[in-house]
Structures are given as structure tokens and as C-alpha cells.
Amino acid sequence: MVFNPLEHPVCLEFPRWLDETAWGEHIPFAMFLTSVMRPQTFVELGACRGVSYCAFCQAVKSLKAETKCYAVDTWRGDAHAGELEEDVLTKLKAYHDPLYAGFSRLVQSTFDDALKHFADNSVDLLHIDGFHSYEAVCHDFETWLPKMSAKGIVLFHDTNVHERNFGVWKFWAEMKEKYRHFEFLHGHGLGVLAVGEEVAKELEFLFKADAGETKLIREFFHQLGTRVFSAQKIHEQQSLIESLQKYIENLQTYERVVQNSKTMRIYRILKDEGVGSLMKKGMKKIGQDE
Secondary structure: OOOOHHHOHHHHOOOOOOOOOOOHHHHHHHHHHHHHHOOOEEEEEOOOOOHHHHHHHHHHHHHOOOOEEEEEEOOOEEOOOEEOOOOHHHHHHHHHHHHHOOOEEEEEOOHHHHHHHOOOOOEEEEEEOOOOOHHHHHHHHHHHHHHEEEEEEEEEEOOOOOOOOOOHHHHHHHHOOOOEEEEEOOOOOEEEEEOOOOOOHHHHHHHOOOHHHHHHHHHHHHHHHHHHHHHHHHHHHHHHHHHHHHHHHHHHHHHHHHHOOHHHHHHHHHHHHHHHHHHHHOHHHHHHHO
């Protein structure tokens, strides 16, 4: 096995864009793969909040690679990813465009509609992370396969998820019988499929790894991914704390309004002084004091 991560130090970079994601632990491998392949064209199907996609873009920029990147998504969410807030794409564009617009596009489209914009045999690296049913991932792979180049690599996320009608694992099991492959088990699983005939020599170590080498490779990228996962959780907690602080501030504002309202003043008089006192002071006076 020939594998020296120091030849691809970009895999040690920390991602600049972190948001809610199930993909964070695979970012070091994404950057490593970008460094090894130097793809001419990279396409991601299902960018969601853009964490994985921006990691690829970050690697492209750091490497000064001549890669054209395309994220294809409707940004409406689905039954597996959940519904997305209306401003998800707006937030992503605000981060993405100043840094990566020179070589990257966020394509708001269905996967099928986007097909016509890519020539056959033109895509070197494809990441499929859309709807995760067996039928959906099978359709995405089959419709985009003609677009793959001679050195094409396809990534499948969630190969290690066996619940909620996820069918990537089933499709992945079938593909392993047809193509050279490697699978990471952490981070819900990531399948690496060599669909082209001219795989980069630097990737041969993945597809030729024996059991012991496979364990070492998985552990190496798992450990790197754990750093990202930990930072992501801290980011999520900070966002939650900020949301709670805003919620508390709104509650305090509402409490002040309620405490100063006529209804609360009447309640306090009734509670502390009784009905007689309320009648003496009169409703009219209370209203005038508001």
C-alpha cells in the first residue's frame, strides 16, 4: 500500500463552513480525494446546507485546481433530510459566492433537469446525496452514469444506514459486485465507487487494500473526521444557545408587557386588596393610569 497523507496536506485543513450536517466526518477524505483527482468537473447531487459541497470547493481553492464545481438541489428538502427553512439557500449563497463563485455554481434544479447541462463523459467526480430510497439512488446513478468520464469516481453517502426506508446500503451492495470500491463505515457510511477505467494511480491503494490496510485507512480518516464532528457539535450548541438567548429576551419583553397591562393591575388589586378595594379605586381610574 502506498499512502502518504503528507503528500496531500489539504486533508488536514479545517472546514470554514459548518452547519447542521450528517456529512462532517467525511470532509477530510473529500479534501484528500480532491487533491488526488484534481477533477475537471465535480457535481454534487443534494447539497442541502452546503457543508460537504463547500468542503470540496475549499479544497479546490486551496489547491488552485482547475475544477468546475456544481451543486444541484431544489433546496426544498425531502422526507429524509426534512424540510429546509426558506433562507437556507440565501445563507449558503452569502457564504459561497464571495469565495467560490469564480469556479462554482449553486444550481437550483431537480437532478433530472440538470442533466441536459452536462455533456456525456464530462464529470470526473460525482457525489450522490439526494433522496435515500433504493429506487431514488438507483435512478440518480443510472441517469448520471453516462455523464461520468474515464476516470470517474462516484460517492454515495449513508451506505451504512439501515433504517427509515434508506436504501443506499442495498444499492451499494449491488454496485460492489460490478465496480472497484471502498467503503468508510463512520459518519453513516461513505461509498467510493470507481466507475471509470482510468482511476488515478494515487487511489489504487484504496481499491487494492487488504483487510488490515482497509482498517488503517478507515481509522485514519475517521480520526480526522472526529475533529470536524466535535467542532460541528460545538457550533450547533453555540447556535442553540444564541437561539435560546433570543427566546428568553422575547419572553422577558412579553413578561414586561403583561405585567404592566390593565388586566394584571386588576388581578394584583384583587389578590392583594380584595373586591372592595377594586370597586373603590374604580375601573375607570385603573384604565386612566395605563
